[in-house]
Amino acid sequence: MKSQSSTLLAEVRTFRQNHPEVRYVDLIALDIPGHFYGKRYPVEMLEKVAAGSPLKLPQNAVLLGAQGGLFKIGDYCFHDGDPDANRRLVPGTLKPVSWEAQPLGQMLITSDGTDAPIEFEPREVLAKVLERLQHKGIHPVVAFELEFYLFDKKLDDGLPQFARDPLNDDADDQPNLHIERLSRFSEVLDDMAQTAQAQGIDITVITAELGPGQFEINFGHCDDGLRAADWAALFCRSTRGVALKHGYRASFMAKPYLQFPGSGMHVHVSLYDGAGNNLLAAHQQQPLRHAVAGCLELLPHCMPIFSPNHNAFRRLGGTVNAATRASWGFEDRDACVRIPESDPRNLRIEHRLASADANPYLVLAAILAGLEHGLEARQEPIAPLNEDRNSGADFPLEMLDAVRAMQHQAVLRDKLGAEFIDVYCENKRQDHLAFQQEINAREYRWFL
Template sequence: MKSHAATLLAEVRTFRQHHPDVRYVDLIALDIPGHFYGKRYPVDMLEKVAAGSPLKLPQNAVLLGVQGGLFKIGDYCFHDGDPDANRRLVPGTLKPVSWEAQPLGQMLITSDGTEAPIEFEPREVLAKVLERLHRKGIHPVVAFELEFYLFDKKLSDGLPQFARDPLSDDADDQPNLHIERLSRFAPVLDDMVETAKAQGIDITVITAELGPGQFEINFGHLEDGLRAADWAALFSRSTRGVALKHGYRASFMAKPYLQHPGSGMHVHVSLYDAAGNNLLAAHQQQPLRHAVAGCLELLPHCMPIFSPNHNAFRRLGGTVNAATRACWGYEDRDACVRIPESDPRNLRIEHRLASADANPYLVLAAILVGLEHGLEAAKEPIAPLNEDRNSGTDFPLEMLEAVRAMQHQPALREGLGAEFVDVYCENKRQDHLAFQQEIHAREYRWYL
């Protein structure tokens, strides 16, 4: 069996053989707000890293705010000397970038699996949750679904414009689920799919969603939760790049139009034992009910993860299939936790609350901690919406309240890591306060 370094080195050399025109590779990782950061490496230097040379980036790059600034979070950023931290290459993620003007490659990097992982790095948080579940004999199978909007490439006074219909050159301003929209936007959608496949992502279903220029992409189910989250992150990056190449702007912003549906991140999760038996389906599906109860109990405390910014809270309520209370139901898209109809082998939950611009590593980690908590507490959930349309428990609908609900929740601090919870909550608190430090034109119209 090849060593880890030998496997990586073979991957880099094979890439160079297949893409001799590529001179640089972007080494990228997702920060707390869900943006990629990293370095552009000459491909010959990448061979040295694959062979075992150190790969170091500032530890605090993970802590960047939405606008890229650093916040004072404990002793991080301003009292720790801004130290470097080791990263490693993620095998199997070295792929060509086709949406840039010049030939380029990209590869994921992470601190998980290094000698001193960064406790608040999103991928490391998920890795620890998955490792703990595996030790307990629980093996998740995961699939993401992502909604996004296409806009015209040019903004109008800073505001998005409807994508232009390629056939009529009119604005695609009619919300619909018509299959013809997939045909009209086929060139850009096909390129998005083929580009994603070139990244190793398994794209399955494409849907024209309710909003004007809104689409949904489904990914295949994976036994590797880390890779499933990798797919969601990488698809978001490639989709934005492909859209620009075709004269559009693609965005996973949660609520770009108040009058049209927001964009969500739906996550399907089933749990199996080592023999491949669906744990949720055992004992007349009693574990499923316990898992749902755990998800709903922790959901109000996970809102800074599921709705990671001011705009994401706008998505909740008042539109189609967006709940304002923690609830569940069978085949019910108004529920935060939906149980799709399936046979016992494929029984799963569909978690529908997160916004499309949430961090996929953290969303999945929070969902899994909720399921784990429910299985261990073995409590019955509240009534499903199928039995009581008013069933549900309240959750925070603004960021500062959500942060307060998250920071001291014992099960979350234990399940996600106390250091991560403290860092994440302070990052969100500071981002929210920074967002408020600007007077909007509306204030002058109302109060001047």
């Protein structure tokens, strides 16, 4: 603890020396729906926290719904006195914020690694999965890919408008992978990339995707699963901020347009032993097949994580590369679990089902739980799509069905924690019911 305090203190003091204009630092963490919550600290108080002063925030901040409201979940929120819970600073995440009007810093905080971690905090859920794998001699290497849309900053009667082409002030209509779109939107995209790199995020490839104003950012492969998920979470925050600065609105919403492809979160995962050998490639890739089987078995029970809201279920089916059944295949983008072509050293799975607005900590935790289960059960997977285009297992396509499938699944309750599963399912159930408590114009057109 003393060593960590001295490291954190050095980090804060170095930051203050390099950024004397910064007076406040946002201390932030991701809640269950995938939104950042936290507090804005004077930088001199941050130095005290780094030196060992307590950092406490309400425990129930993690439980907020998609719109920030509190739901009654067991004894939480309304029968527990709304207690504080300890948080800690995440080393290496104190960075300047360049997209706000005033100079600011930001730093991740978490309950994992404290004396009493919050069992349902997303980062803690992932931390426990990674710790268990480490004890088994399994070391994941992870890379996220995130798709997002750029919109005009102003909404039209509440509806998004296409991003305007900076050269001719027309709607962006460039086709998929068109390099000209990257050039035409280079000012905002370059700023997004530079800002992400300033946050310590290793971003690599930028792609113009199929939808108008849709792009994809790839991250480097990382041997620290928590850091890889941190990168994905922080990138969403910085990208939205940079877009607003340039007169756009960036969104990771899963399905903003019915007629265009949705935005996904693709996660590449390889597994290594302590000597650096790829575990999936051993014994003629038999462990790879077992891992795939485990992923596919748990996938139908993880849908509230992969599709965390009503809109995310709209993304499934009806457009390119968005499956409606649990499937796998070699070099097949129609599969939920794709095996990219690679040499044995880099053999990996690419999990393609999650929506871009899913919680990256929970998505990775669910994927790793599936891989772990598969390696333990040693079952053969169903046929890959390369052999049978009809291969696949059904999964829920509506939130309440998905919650029912998730809540009592024994393997998930063991791998992710029973308390987390119960809290998460009730949070999603209540969010879904709250979403239904509004009559929209279509209902009046159909039924009035």
